[in-house]
Amino acid sequence: MQTLSIREKPGFTEWRDLARDLLQREIPPEQTLWECGAQGALALGSTPCAETREKAISSFRVSRTFLELCELASRHQDDQRYALLYRLLWRLHHEDRRLLARATDDDVMTLARLVKAVRRDAYKIKAFVRFREVKNPHGEPCYVCWYQPEHYTLELALPFFTTRFRNMRWSLMTPYRAAHWDGEALTLEDNPDPSRYPAFDEVERYWLQYYASIFNPARLKVKAMSGQMPQKYWKNLPEAALIPELIRRANPTQSSVNPLRPARNTAPQRESETPPERADPQSIRPSGLRAAKSDAP
Amino acid sequence: MNSDDLAKKLAILADAAKYDASCSSGGAGKRSAGKGEGKGLGSLTGGTGICHSFTPDGRCVSLLKILMTNYCIYDCHYCINRASSNVARARFSEQEIIDLTMNFYRRNYIEGLFLSSGIIQTPDYTMEAIVRIAKSLRQDHHFKGYIHLKTIPNASPALQEEAGWYADRLSINVELPTSQSLALYAPQKNLNVITGTMTRLDDRISEARAAKKPARYIRGGQSTQMIIGADATSDKGILSASVDLYSRFKLRRVYYSAFSPIPGGGSALPAKPAPLLREHRLYQADWLLRFYEFQLDDILMGADGDMLDLNLDPKLAWALRNRQMFPVDLNRADKSLLLRVPGLGARSVQKILSIRRYHALRWTDLIKLRLPTQKIRPFVSVLDYSPPVRLLEKDALETIIQPARQLNLFENAS
Ligand code: SF4
16 A cells, blocks of 8 residues: 655645555555645655656547646535545556547546536636725735635635736635735735735625615525525625525514525534624615616617 | 815715715726826725625726716606705705816726716816816726716717716716606706717717727717606516617616606606615616617516516526426427526536536536526526426415515615
8 A cells, every 4th residue: 555645735745746656556546545734755666757757648638628627627616525535647648539529427427526626616716805995014905805715726826916907916815825915916825814805895885785785575586596606605705694694684573594504514524603893784784675667778 | 185074075065975876986997196106096906896895785886976066957757866955955066076086096096086966056167077077087097997978968969978078988888778757857857969969978988999099988888777666667668678779779787767756746746756776676687788688679578567576586586487498408408498597597508518627517517616506496407406396386386485585675675
């Protein structure tokens, strides 16, 4: 049995190097044991020299698509992910080069499930990040967010932020890594300190007001909302604190509509830290609750 | 931006905009601030855009959707902002709208702005203000996010066309499916004027695309909204109007909005709201027309009084009327037939097509694909399964679709 330790997060490059080596040495998946996040323990035979690496690459090429899918899947928080990826690699090599087309194969399905979850999580970062403005020592505005993704997906969302907010200074902090953008370049920082997330933003109250006002209480569909915005994400969203109250007002008789267990904290690390300061739902009243129709031109 | 005043205005003018069905920020392609330009902000990601939040009504929040003002000199019967209504009124300054948009955008709350307005003074006066806001966002603030503007009815063609240079999407509401209904309920509006605007804008869009150096002009196209159930038009009448709008003016979307009575609305209006379920069925039918290769006749053939069945989704209703087409062999049927199977979405169909190139599908494959096996059971066959004949009989089908019905009734009640 070989024990392989991946120390990086998410660790795709490490896995790829180890996997090439294992494949080269014809070590079947049953004889491997993959560990994530173990500190310091170097994997057995994990440093193939440049020569063997090259040989491994030339003796067996995998499709770019497969590698891209592996890169995505390696960002999932599931501890079994590396074992799965190596098994797939092995089977591609020994069993069927077109394995990935077999959409109902169990391993292929698991891969698809992981990839889908990761893609969705990365999409949700783009959607759910809420920056708060602070001034830096030079008096320039900076936009800061503490965000807890479910998987290791920060890097996937960065191109979106560097494009959209290219001319702003911003910091996007997640429990495992932060990205800081100064208008020109990106700096990454491991295990950032969430207390740098400002407790207050003066515009946020208008956002809460907007959220409460754009909600149409005549069409309460809590399930549809939680399908798209599951509670595990609510801890990132200032407006989520308004939801229980908005539901209660829209539907005072039906107290059983209660999707509102306290949000489970599913971030990979530093689970206890939540952003400070939440909105007080009392201060934001949804106005004009009449079931009326306005239809501006 | 720091007064309670602004919060109050926002409460009134977002509330007044929330009945507008459109919330999409998609369809306008990709865009980002050019490299080396020191001041631009924003991007379009392509595809359908990003939903930044969801409210408990299940709707996506992607745009700052507000009215510039809910004062209005017109008196459309179905509208809460009509001149004779006594709602609380408010009006944003142009600067306030610009600041809100920029401030919200920088914090990643929104994809952009959806601006509409009641009519103050004259249609042109109002439209000019709307154009100025969009122009300032684009030219003074180099804003590259999404802008959806609603044109003001009866504003001059030149202003409406100018709006197209700043907007990613323009909507021109037809409001009601027929010109008679419009005359009755919105006497100051005129269907010919409305469709005239659509034609002109469509021409401008084509011109801009065909130009030697194609210009970005309303890349997201035009959309419109129709109110359902304020007048007596049947579903067939409504869907015919939609088919017509889609084909004549290449509209991107027709939105349907179920009428609900307003305090002090005209006596010509019904006292009861139109069922939300009707609106839902119209969207489903609209979807079948656009993405599932259905024709209007398929959808309404044999329907009661030209109305969609409220109890059944239109695809299932079609299948029940065309039982002889089933079961469909998932290993052999062509794409258009697969698309007709109730319970199979466009994506599932794609997966089925790609898997069966490698091996014939069995029942376990359907389970693994997470298809709604209960629902498709009577309608499909695979290598090791074909439905017992009795399943396609009326009574058996009724029991299978029963759970779906109950669900819909519940939704309707909410
Ligand atoms: S013009 Fe628009 S805002 Fe004014 S009453 Fe008619 S629908 Fe309402």
